[in-house]
Amino acid sequence: MSGGPGEQAPVGIDELLDRVREGLDRIEPREAFAAAEAGALLVDIRYAELRDRDGLIPGALVVERNELEWRLDPQGSHRAVEATSHDLRVVVICNEGYASSLAALSLRQLGLHRATDLVGGFQAWKAAGLPVSR
Numbered sequence: 001m002s003g004g005p006g007e008q009a010p011v012g013i014d015e016l017l018d019r020v021r022e023g024l025d026r027i028e029p030r031e032a033f034a035a036a037e038a039g040a041l042l043v044d045i046r047y048a049e050l051r052d053r054d055g056l057i058p059g060a061l062v063v064e065r066n067e068l069e070w071r072l073d074p075q076g077s078h079r080a081v082e083a084t085s086h087d088l089r090v091v092v093i094c095n096e097g098y099a100s101s102l103a104a105l106s107l108r109q110l111g112l113h114r115a116t117d118l119v120g121g122f123q124a125w126k127a128a129g130l131p132v133s134r
Helices: 013-022 029-037 048-054 065-072 099-109 121-127
Strands: 041-044 090-093
Touching: 013 099, 029 041, 029 090, 029 121, 048 121, 065 099, 090 099, 090 121
Parallel strands: 041 090
Antiparallel strands: none
């Protein structure tokens, strides 16, 4: 049953992810590493159990997903000190690269126009042999 005229039909998560990713310049692990060295902010949104189990990316800002927008909004009263500008390059990292796409879109909607995410997430970073700390 559809709503009123002009309402869009619901989409499944796979289609939603495809649509969201069309607007992102998603990057691979080695590109993310280079971007961080050039000043991009890596933001790890994995929950604590995954971080405890698998480790951390050195230098990444850890922000739980439910706090992301408040911590990264450069105009927000609860922003992290790293949230300096809407021009900040932000690379969102989740465990496998799914939730991070939706999170990057949300940051773009806040005006962080250079926000993107890591293809394959933390697991791809680790598999690429990039630095991980415990």
